[in-house]
Amino acid sequence: MTDRTHTAELAFGGPRLVSPLAAKLGFAQSLADIASTAAAREREHRLPHEEIAQLKALGFGALRLPADAGGHGVSLRELLVVARDLAAADSNIAHAFRNHLWQVEAALRQRDHPFHAHVLGLTGRNKTFGLSFAETDVIAAGARPTRVLSRLEWDEIRQAYVGSGDKIYATGNLYNDAFIGMAVESRAGRTVQYVLERGEGVGTGDDWQGFGQRLTGSGTATFRDVLVQPAHVYPPDPPKSGDAAPWGYTFHQVYLTNCIAGIARRVALDAVEVLRARGRNFYHGEAEHPVDEPVLQALVGRIRGYAAGVEASADRAADALQRAWDSHGTPGEHDATLAATLAAMEAKIVIDDLAPQIASWLIDLGSGSVVSRVGALDRHWRNIKVIASHNPRVYKERLLGQNALTGQLPPTGAFF
Template identity: 35%
Template sequence: MSDTLVETSAAEVLTAGSPRLEALLDTIAEGAAERDRERIHPYDIFDLIRQTRLGALRIRREDGGGGASYRDLYDTVIRLGAADSNVAHSLRNHYVFAERYARNPRDAREREWQRAVVAGKIVGLANGELDSKKVGGRVYATTLTRDGDGYRLSGTKYYSTGTLYSDLVLIRAVGPDGSSASVIIPVDREGVELVDDWDGAGQRLTGTGTTILKDVRVEEDEVVYDAPGVGYGVVYASTLPQLFLTAVNAGILQALAQDAAALVRERSRTFHHAAAETPAQDPLLQQTVGQIASAAFAAETLVLAAADELDRLDAANAAGKDTEELALQASLRAAKAKVVIDELAIRAGGQIFDVGGASATKRSRNLDRHWRNARTLASHNPASYKAAAIGNYHINGEPLPKLGFF
């Protein structure tokens, strides 16, 4: 572990591009392949994330945060994805929560959530339900029922990404009057059970699993009902989490470029019909590494271009302007980035074996994790739906979906 990280971890929040962030990223990258191969949960990494308060990156500096722009945030996400895509993905729901309920607090409870984020607390999410007929919809079997001056919460949630490593969890539920709501409670509250049962091909260590809620006591100020312009009622609010997933795939592309170059440099044996005496001088292998590196550059550029549009939207919101058209354009950029980057990442995940030969497939190297992880990330809201919506917009002027998980 870096001395820079250890000496100052409790002193101040991380800022984008700082030496302490570099030290944290280096620490996260150490052992990432082994953790993925042996299914070693990164609890120690998340303790460091709490200590360094990485989760407060987007909170304003005057409020104790890192003061990052969206460009800073997504640049950091890309680099986190390169270090360990599991860790990066696990923080997605935390950053979305911070954006919706902590960065611009509207009342005392949101100021308390802001203080929790600045103190290093991590927030997970329990949203999806397997009985739901439509993924990303707002029809929930998880219910809030009145209990004196509070509620009782019961239900079962799947795909609770990040929650296994979190201090708090946001649970989507339906209230007594049928309205959709967000419930924010500690993960160790009586009646909350976190089950580590995610068995996906990739992203195995994202703290994803089933959250079981059995008659959990919930206080009045722990519930936020959906309303226009608030939380899940913000139009195009899903742009943030969607671009986050794409940024993690862009990070995987960076890791692939690094690993492919290192693989060729390390090889001493070559094929008998190769064009050069050493792999490092083989133009065919150089070409493949160049293709992967170029894909990584293109992915980074696209993500940051989409992030720039979010920064323009953020500035317009702060100025009190009508921002729906800007929000649409930000959603469009994020959707277009996904369509391109997912394909690049999946392709590069196979290309790396073209430069390594059969020995590159050894389980000890665990290079296949890049393809598995990219393929799993890309499966979240498939790119075909994005491409169709983009085409409908450009042909017919039909806006992208404003609400739901698009």
């Protein structure tokens, strides 16, 4: 490479779709293909079965497993780097992996427990997991929470457990190979964990009605007289010690915020292409071609700068999450996990506020040239808002304020 060529490459700065890490792990071509077809999938409502199958085959679902267990051996922080690349390519697909990736994290923490060992074994074979835990029917007014497969009945003839139930808002279940949950088994009346591999009686529908994240497979999962093999029913995890940190490392929230950061990066990438593709400027503009228009050049710079700020805020939360993971079982675990949940809240407040604005600026940049449904650029704003609706930021703002003023600790649910 000549010095001139090297300088020319450096001259075009800004974000890149694929990080060096994702390229090193062998995901570059797959991510580029996913990104190039994302708009068409959105227009045609084509579910990404093939794309997700390819990522599974490449080991995306097993990124965190050691190489000798069928994985890539990446750190939690590195997992979020590659997941953000995927979100920049297509946030639907990144979101669809979230529940599986969390189960892997939980399993890695307790890999000696037979349930988690089984989860890791299937993950190492490039299988992914969905959830069949309790769900609330949000459609029926005043509905009470229900539990999917709340009871597993022993069937003497088939020598297996049988269960039925429905799960709404089953993100990613449409693409998963197995499902996990908890239930009461009939013979001893005890609470158990189970792993149910996809088979007869399992139905996953595409009835998600959200205006964004339309292809995440977040519809209804149905289980009708499904068979759960006794070998796949396990005692529950042992209770946590009183010294254990209660916030679960806030993986769920950081992962979703990380997805939004990926969308912000994609907006910055699309902004360059949108302006380069514009053929006409307004008659009152200062340049003949839009790409030479000073106000539009400045808007590209604003989008780039704000998107970089969003990614930096997500990075800060991801770093805190890694430190919390590293502190497991140490005297500093409580403080590290508290710091992670506070950093996750701070990142969500900033990113949920800025990212929709960045997506809106993309429309300002393209003006009437980009409002056609062909480009599907409206998906960025819609997807950001739907992801951000998980555990809304207004509550995070209040809780952060209370913590600053009185030292009150955050709630201990999964999204904190």
